[in-house]
Amino acid sequence: MTPAGRLQAAIDLLAALDAAPRRPADAIATDFFRGRRYIGSGDRRAVSELAWGAIRQRLRLDWHLARIGTPPTPRLVLAAHLLLAEGWTLQKLGGHFTGDRFAPSPLSPEEVSALRRLSGAKLVDPEMPEGPRLNLPDWALPGLRARFGEKLAAEAAAMEAEAPLDLRANLLRTSRESARLALSGEDIAATPTPLSPWGLRIPERKPVTGTAAFKEGLIEVQDEGSQLIALLTDARPGMRVADYCAGAAGKTLALAAAMDNRGHIVACDVSAARLEGAGRRLRRAGVSNAERHLLEPGDKWRKRRGRSFDRVLVDAPCTGSGTWRRNPDARLRTNATDLAELSAKQAVILEEASELVRPGGRLVYATCSLLPEEDEMQIERFLGRHPDFVMRPVPALWAELCPAVVCPVEGEALALSPARHGTDGFFAAVLERRP
Structure with missing residues (x-):
């Protein structure tokens, strides 16, 4: 896929998510890609990263768009994310919204106007209320304040970060060290978790379910x-x-x-x-x-x-x-x-x-x-x-x-x-x- 084609696929995925707001995003994404088997694994990963980046910042992006009185369409949500979170310029955005085959259609005058008003803004704006500033929904703030007090901002920041991939060694079939060595033999480096005596941690997402270690029941994915x-x-x-x-x-x-x-x-x-x-x-x-x-x-x-x-x-x-x-x-x-x-x-x-x-x-x-x-x-x-x-x-x-x-x-x-x-x-x- 071309970079512009990936953008259009990410817009389509965001539209599918908006159409079923109560359904888990991972289930929607699974169905989305299953219906588009022509999207290869590298492109699928790139499309997912685009869409999930916008989802991760959606509370803030919606605040920015609401402040300028613009509805949060999938096209504008993704464009605003690229502009505010990824550092794209309006010129670069226009170079991808071309209307060419598989590319998003050109930005409308209204979309261009909205994006111009967002250009130069900071993703975390000083005028934001606490909810979008911390990237937390308003309804959850009272409980989270009660839980964390003055440490709420630090916990909110940690909730924005990518989670590592944790595994549990299945002691019915192996030991933790043997499971670690089995993964290492498949070019996956894991380290023991600091608290669980059964756990292994991989710093980033890896396709562990395709490994022999997983198929043979040596490991399970578990935080x-x-x-x-x-x-x-x-x-x-x-x-x-x-x-x-x-x-x-x-x-x-x-x-x-x-x-x-x-x-x-x-x-x-x-x-x-x-x-x-x-x-x-x-x-x-x-x-x-x-x-x-x-x-x-x-x-x-x-x-x-x-x-x-x-x-x-x-x-x-x-x-x-x-x-x-x-x-x-x-x-x-x-x-x-x-x-x-x-x-x-x-x-x-x-x-x-x-x-x-x-x-x-x-x-x-x-x-x-x-x-x-x-x-x-x-x-x-x-x-x-x-x-x-x-x-x-x-x-x-x-x-x-x-x-x-x-x-x-x-x-x-x-x-x-x-x-x-x-x-x-x-x-x-x-x-x-x-x-």
Whole structure:
């Protein structure tokens, strides 16, 4: 593809994203490129970088366009991104919007006028209100201020940065060092993660799913913070464990490895499609102690299995604010209504899952959110309703489970963030049912 052709493809991708604002961008992009198989891998990467660059800065770009009274069309959003974030000139833009074959049509007089008014502006304008200045949606600011206080700007900057690629060595098939050497043999350099004893980190995105190491089940893609949640669940060989919101089973895989395939895990979810995908991952990883269970309305499974599990992990559905550096479109897709609805759903799920915990067993509540409404406030309300549960402070558990590494948090719960810990934003609280 020509550079101009890549621009047009990026405009088309942005238009597809705008047409389905509630759908995850990665799913839309997958469908977009699947329908355009003529776009080769190098061009696909270039088109994605153009579109994702604009998505990452969309809150600021929309502010600039609104200030000059111009609707944020895909053409203008991409042109404004190139002008303000990539340092293009109006002349260079005009040289790509030519109307030639596969190139974007020439800029209209209105578009040229709008871009002239933006020319010379700074992407982060001193007149911006706090939301676009920090590249954070207004609805999330109160919770993020409560979480980070004076460190909010530093955390916001970390949420803008590209996330590294974290992997978990599958101890059912290999060791962390052997997995690292296997990747090195395929020209992928990885280093041990500083906190997780199972993790490997690659500084930038690499096509690891095409490697022999991945196909043979030696590694799984999993952020280090997510690995730490599995670590704190403390699933041991011989235990009965429920992964109550298993999804595609990322944490189920880690729990099975910690249990050395001994004991029993039930991976639960409300989505049959997610559980089907989980089955493929479990087989590739060599997991033999897990079964899948579809949670359906009227299902009596929870009642039959009440108070029978040693460990119950609830990786609750949430706003995903902790993953915004990895999924920049998510900050555009969620709003205050979503936060309220998800908070109510989390409370219900927590109640349901707690019924499965045996006396002396543990309930681990986790989210990939940075917002207190989904994290500490949920735990406070739950403990207020359930005096039969007590919180187990993370530092004491960490000293037992990972004594060679200093605990990354000082408070009772695990609260990780991109700036402080170099992970996605994760929260986890470990609750124990009194004997």
